[in-house]
Amino acid sequence: MLPGEDRRYIRGFYDGLLAGPPVSTVRDPAPELELTAIGRFVHHFRDSLGREPDEDALAAVQELFPTGPARIEFLWRFSSLIVLSSSIAAFGLLADSSAVVIGAMLVAPLMTPILATAAATVRAENRELLIALFVVALGTILAILVGFLTSAIASDAVRGTTALPGEVEARTFPGLLDLGIAVSAGAAAGYILPRRSATSALPGVGIAVALVPPLVAVGITYELGARAESQNALLLYMTNLAAIVFAASVMLVFSGFRPRQEVSRRMLMARVLVTLAAVAVVAVPLTLHTRSTVEDTRLRRTVANAITEWDPTARVIELTVDADNGEATVNLLVAGPNEPREVWILAERIHNEFDGPIDLDMQFQQDLRFRVSAR
Amino acid sequence: MRGLAAAVVLIIGATVLASCGGDDEPATREVVRIFGPYRNEEASLFMAGVTEWADAAGIDVRYTGSANFVVDLEYQVEEILSPPDIAMVPQPGLVQQMFRNGHIVPVSDNSAEILAQNYDDVVLDLGRVDDTLVGFPYRAAPKSLVWYRPEVLTDLGLTPPDTFADLESQIALIQGQGLTPWCLGIEAQLATGWPATDWVEDLIVRQAGPDVYNDWVAGIVPFSDERIASAFSAFRALVLEPGRVTGGVSKVVSTSTQMADDPLFTDPPGCVFYKQASVAYSWMPSGLELGPTDDINFFLLPGTEAGMPAPIVAGADLAVAFNDRPEVASVLGHLATAEAGRTWAQEGSYVSPRNNVDMASYYSPVDQAAAEVLLGADVLVFDGSDAMPPEIGTTLFWTQITGWITGRISYEELAQALDEARGP
Numbered sequence: 030m031l032p033g034e035d036r037r038y039i040r041g042f043y044d045g046l047l048a049g050p051p052v053s054t055v056r057d058p059a060p061e062l063e064l065t066a067i068g069r070f071v072h073h074f075r076d077s078l079g080r081e082p083d084e085d086a087l088a089a090v091q092e093l094f095p096t097g098p099a100r101i102e103f104l105w106r107f108s109s110l111i112v113l114s115s116s117i118a119a120f121g122l123l124a125d126s127s128a129v130v131i132g133a134m135l136v137a138p139l140m141t142p143i144l145a146t147a148a149a150t151v152r153a154e155n156r157e158l159l160i161a162l163f164v165v166a167l168g169t170i171l172a173i174l175v176g177f178l179t180s181a182i183a184s185d186a187v188r189g190t191t192a193l194p195g196e197v198e199a200r201t202f203p204g205l206l207d208l209g210i211a212v213s214a215g216a217a218a219g220y221i222l223p224r225r226s227a228t229s230a231l232p233g234v235g236i237a238v239a240l241v242p243p244l245v246a247v248g249i250t251y252e253l254g255a256r257a258e259s260q261n262a263l264l265l266y267m268t269n270l271a272a273i274v275f276a277a278s279v280m281l282v283f284s285g286f287r288p289r290q291e292v293s294r295r296m297l298m299a300r301v302l303v304t305l306a307a308v309a310v311v312a313v314p315l316t317l318h319t320r321s322t323v324e325d326t327r328l329r330r331t332v333a334n335a336i337t338e339w340d341p342t343a344r345v346i347e348l349t350v351d352a353d354n355g356e357a358t359v360n361l362l363v364a365g366p367n368e369p370r371e372v373w374i375l376a377e378r379i380h381n382e383f384d385g386p387i388d389l390d391m392q393f394q395q396d397l398r399f400r401v402s403a404r
Numbered sequence: 405m406r407g408l409a410a411a412v413v414l415i416i417g418a419t420v421l422a423s424c425g426g427d428d429e430p431a432t433r434e435v436v437r438i439f440g441p442y443r444n445e446e447a448s449l450f451m452a453g454v455t456e457w458a459d460a461a462g463i464d465v466r467y468t469g470s471a472n473f474v475v476d477l478e479y480q481v482e483e484i485l486s487p488p489d490i491a492m493v494p495q496p497g498l499v500q501q502m503f504r505n506g507h508i509v510p511v512s513d514n515s516a517e518i519l520a521q522n523y524d525d526v527v528l529d530l531g532r533v534d535d536t537l538v539g540f541p542y543r544a545a546p547k548s549l550v551w552y553r554p555e556v557l558t559d560l561g562l563t564p565p566d567t568f569a570d571l572e573s574q575i576a577l578i579q580g581q582g583l584t585p586w587c588l589g590i591e592a593q594l595a596t597g598w599p600a601t602d603w604v605e606d607l608i609v610r611q612a613g614p615d616v617y618n619d620w621v622a623g624i625v626p627f628s629d630e631r632i633a634s635a636f637s638a639f640r641a642l643v644l645e646p647g648r649v650t651g652g653v654s655k656v657v658s659t660s661t662q663m664a665d666d667p668l669f670t671d672p673p674g675c676v677f678y679k680q681a682s683v684a685y686s687w688m689p690s691g692l693e694l695g696p697t698d699d700i701n702f703f704l705l706p707g708t709e710a711g712m713p714a715p716i717v718a719g720a721d722l723a724v725a726f727n728d729r730p731e732v733a734s735v736l737g738h739l740a741t742a743e744a745g746r747t748w749a750q751e752g753s754y755v756s757p758r759n760n761v762d763m764a765s766y767y768s769p770v771d772q773a774a775a776e777v778l779l780g781a782d783v784l785v786f787d788g789s790d791a792m793p794p795e796i797g798t799t800l801f802w803t804q805i806t807g808w809i810t811g812r813i814s815y816e817e818l819a820q821a822l823d824e825a826r827g828p
Contacts, residue, residue: 380466380468
């Protein structure tokens with residue numbers, strides 16, 4: 030282990046930002062050097078980067094990689110917990126109970142192999158990385174399978190109804206906010222991991238960025254025949270997975286974790302960039318998804334305003350909108366005391382506000398009042 | 405704190421992912437409002453033939469289409485006196501009434517010149533009221549087509565029938581094989597009933613000939629005439645008898661016209677034949693190839709006499725103007741050109757009534773076949789219910805025939821109501 034060489038690599042990366050000539054060592058910066066504000070920030074940063082993780086941190090990360098007989102035991106324990114937490118989540122999702130779903134998140138063990146993936150990435154331990162990815166894949170498949178089977182057995186209450194349970198549906202609309210949550214939670218996980226004193230905070234990460242419930246939702250929706258929803262739930266899981274690995278990897282690098290061999294260190298940046306690329310890949314459908322949600326919301330507001338202007342006495346009972354590529358489909362159920370006449374004016378109003386083609390299908394229920402007397 | 409800065413950077417990065425762009429301010433342009441019966445995909449195809457030209461001409465064309473087109477147009481024109489600038493009207497009877505009531509502006513000399521370059525004079529007769537040119541056909545459609553899936557007919561060992569007697573025996577044979585011969589759906593909101601009037605019109609012109617048909621449309625031959633009554637009876641016998649139409653008569657009146665073809669495409673087929681105008685292609689599943697051995701095909705509803713050409717009932721949408729501003733005349737002039745229908749013709753369900761289109765390059769295969777049917781017609785009559793005065797053809801006739809199909813009223817009651825409304 031040659032700490033000086035390690036720093037040389039990092040120094041080369043940051044030196045261009047310094048106002049003065051390159052410093053000779055990281056731990057002992059030349060006191061006479063004049064630094065700009067950015068330079069001082071980078072300097073402080075570089076100082077923390079160079080610091081080796083302490084024994085306790087190394088041991089905490091090492092625990093992610095059981096070896097020998099412990100590995101088999103770990104796999105059994107992991108599989109059992111995945112099946113159990115997925116069952117809790119599946120029943121909780123079908124029963125539409127957020128408390129039960131949160132309980133399942135606390136039991137779920139998926140965070141361990143995902144953090145192991147991040148740690149193996151930054152430490153360039155390819156064998157460990159493959160094992161960690163295998164465990165993640167195992168957990169993923171088991172959770173989807175449990176969701177599918179539970180739905181096949183216990184989804185009578187929701188089968189055939191037009192709406193999915195709210196807890197399931199909540200997992201079928203991933204957006205950029207979910208990516209933000211996952212990046213933040215992944216960073217928190219990477220920060221907490223080497224600090225045993227803070228490990229009590231780890232369950233909070235599990236709740237913030239749920240892994241098992243989206244997977245179970247994939248199985249349930251697939252079994253119920255809702256393929257698009259199933260794909261969306263899978264996208265949510267992939268988002269969480271990619272963002273956690275990326276953010277946790279970055280945090281581990283900043284906590285001083287490095288590849289053990291010099292040759293692998295040069296590849297560190299490339300490795301972290303691969304995880305970033307995974308985040309970018311999920312960000313594309315998420316961005317599209319978010320845009321369409323924003324469009325739908327805008328259209329919904331436009332329709333509601335247009336109806337108020339069109340007939341202030343009309344009440345919207347049901348409104349479904351779909352804005353796709355700037356084209357809008359609006360289905361409306363409206364009630365009111367007046368006879369609806371100028372529906373084309375309503376369509377023109379929405380069209381002008383929304384600024385795109387619209388297809389409107391409106392059902393109008395006229396309020397009828399009967400007053401009779403008998404003597 | 406070690407790592408804190410990194411966390412901040414990450415979270416800011418995550419937050420920055422959401423962003424949005426701005427829009428350009430549109431310039432103020434003259435607005436021309438068009439009202440018509442085209443909705444959804446048809447509305448987009450109509451506008452596809454207008455937008456590019458309108459942008460170049462600096463005119464803001466806005467189109468609105470309604471399923472309750474006739475009632476909505478009458479309301480705008482006659483009740484609130486706030487008509488659109490242009491309307492695309494499939495009912496010449498309605499055009500006549502609105503012109504005589506002083507609402508429709510006659511075609512300008514300039515537009516008439518463009519029309520003369522694009523249309524045969526006999527076709528323009530459709531837009532003449534009392535010798536004045538008040539509109540012109542923008543789109544035409546042969547209505548006497550029977551759609552079928554070649555694969556289904558082949559499996560039954562049948563070929564398209566040549567005569568009406570052939571058709572009747574095929575219907576019996578199809579029923580004998582445990583299949584339902586016809587698809588039919590006449591629900592169309594306030595226009596419910598129109599596909600049934602098309603059916604009856606086809607049978608009247610076949611059984612009684614074009615002269616009696618035209619006299620019936622003109623009100624000279626009453627509904628109570630034996631020849632008209634006999635066509636209604638033939639319609640009931642051929643299509644409405646139990647087992648001959650998908651779902652029975654109660655389903656006929658509750659099935660949306662644009663969804664009526666759905667059973668044609670199920671497996672096993674929910675019906676074998678579906679009589680509907682060429683425009684029905686746009687209601688069918690997308691991407692169907694037309695041809696005698698392809699996904700879908702049509703034959704002409706055969707004539708009653710062997711060896712005689714089958715008469716064709718056709719419809720057309722007339723473009724008329726309610727305002728005489730120069731930009732309105734300008735849009736009308738564009739609608740008269742073949743360019744206005746090109747995109748639609750290439751996508752399917754548009755037959756041009758103009759005389760100057762190149763069949764092969766202008767049309768999709770479906771529309772080329774439909775256009776050939778119209779051009780090759782020996783006997784061509786206009787859709788009777790659309791040509792009658794609107795208070796008869798597009799309201800009473802539709803509701804009466806719907807009541808007659810369900811059995812709520814007898815044929816005598818239908819004939820009496822319609823003949824009384826038409827007057828002596």
